[in-house]
Amino acid sequence: MTNIRDVAKSAGVSVTTVSRVLNNHPYVSEEKRKLVLKAIEEMKYHININAVHLTKGVTKLIGVVIPFINHPYFSSILDGIANEARKNDYKLILFQTDYDLDKEIEALEMLRMKQIDSLIICSRECKWSIIEEYETYGPIVVCEDGENLGVKSVYIDHYQAFKTGLDHLVNRGHKRIGYCIGRRTGKNSEQREAAYLDTLEKIDEPVHEDWIFDQAYTIVDGEKVVHRFMHLVERPTALLVTSDQVAAGILMQCSKEHIRIADELSIISFDNHPISEYLQLTTIDLPLEQMGKELLGAVLKPDPVRNRQMPFRLIERKSVKTL
């Protein structure tokens, strides 16, 4: 493999000069620059970026910890991150965790070993204290309320977002409300459950454990939800659904089962992806791509703002009936 020294020799200059033209430094005479360029061309020289990484202690690589990539919620965030990364000339290295703690630690370790300059954690499994510890090795930003701990965060207040949906339903006269969610565990899920329980308490309604439908990730999962819904002795009049996709599945299955959306079952979904407009779903818009963009921004800039909350807003369409 031909290296910078070979080029220098062949061009009759020093390695420094070669390095300078390689990095577009000033203070190189046009004459020598041409000489070097010619040598590079002739010898088919190409820089070894690992040596650069070692020398500079930086890789221009950012790690992204993400549970899945084939879920619209996360792939939207990832899209936002990826686009912004490209703009800033960073590349992404993926740590798909399936919510596995070990995979997350692995990513943290890569930060420590300087394979990546910084780390974006889209879904946290490990303790805050662990993250704080690793922060000495490079910037870390978590997509979850940092709660004014040391860790930087860019996040959506899922408690308030959920509450907004709940309140909308309550204001429309609904009292019998259930919800669909991916998993019951994890910070975001807990926040949503808290909002749910708080609201029920406020309107003095009992909790129906069987009105909480979990394992709802995809459009196909909507089918199961509707099946379970139909077998209920007591049915809710409204459902909060944490993804437009699942809501779409519910709509489709309801149509098959002749359950009239809004009339018999009101739906508020989340994300405001194109499909929700198509289906005229009342939904809560979550600025996912934007959040991805800001996650990357946060990891890059030595911004003093540690906890950045993203806005959300309810978009009224036609899936909620006023009782």
Next chain:
Amino acid sequence: MTNIRDVAKSAGVSVTTVSRVLNNHPYVSEEKRKLVLKAIEEMKYHININAVHLTKGVTKLIGVVIPFINHPYFSSILDGIANEARKNDYKLILFQTDYDLDKEIEALEMLRMKQIDSLIICSRECKWSIIEEYETYGPIVVCEDGENLGVKSVYIDHYQAFKTGLDHLVNRGHKRIGYCIGRRTGKNSEQREAAYLDTLEKIDEPVHEDWIFDQAYTIVDGEKVVHRFMHLVERPTALLVTSDQVAAGILMQCSKEHIRIADELSIISFDNHPISEYLQLTTIDLPLEQMGKELLGAVLKPDPVRNRQMPFRLIERKSVKTL
């Protein structure tokens, strides 16, 4: 930053010995090993992986060139790649191209600069000759028929897959057949178009340019397809749809417009994702995850097989009517 030399000093051994325990080499006395481990612990030493990369000339990183990540076709492949990568202790670095040639070249350059050990190209834009040229820098495998050129490939024969769908339709008495596709350009699309044209010619049917619906990527795009379909003076009796998602969208919109699937419009989709079973779509199963797995395998093993074709199969369900 504490390095291997510091540890060696502190443990009272040579750097070589430290390196040995780091890499689990034999020929280190248990006594010294303990000493080293203790020093590592105390000094909070951690290896700098970039130095390892430089020395070894290898990074355990594989690049993946992919146009989008939020499209089921590609995210399925990516999933397959990612799972297999994890098993083999490789990490992935993503090059999302949006079909942009420059981004693809960028990935190729990373191979040349040894930032990645090998490269998987899920969708090729650049010339075969360019890829062959870069192959000197590391293994490359393309997810497209390599046509016995120098480049390794793992792919689906989209001509035959499309033909299989077409023949099924023809055998069921259909003659007026159209199709939906993401884009008209690109190798895969050209193959499908060729299969389409060949079939029409065989059954002596004219080509209706307006029976070819492009820009169909997502479930929402199904709406536009149906709109265009409805405004047709002459309508096809069947549609081949290159993704289950788009087919799902078509089904939904047809339901709204009271167009009866199968009876008025037969559909064959591709991929066999869960939604196709849910909707009872006749579809052509494409082993996407498996292909991802084999793409990674191909890039790792010095396998002599250069062109590996993946199988596919038609799954009959209820979206095709026999005329």
Next chain:
DNA sequence: CTGTTAGCGCGTTCAT
């Protein structure tokens, strides 16, 4: 403007 030289942190002969 240009070159010399000392690292960056680690792996690896090759003696011992």
Next chain:
DNA sequence: ATGAACGCGCTAACAG
């Protein structure tokens, strides 16, 4: 079983 010394390819003082 162990260590000295060199090399990986490049950058960045520093000197000129």
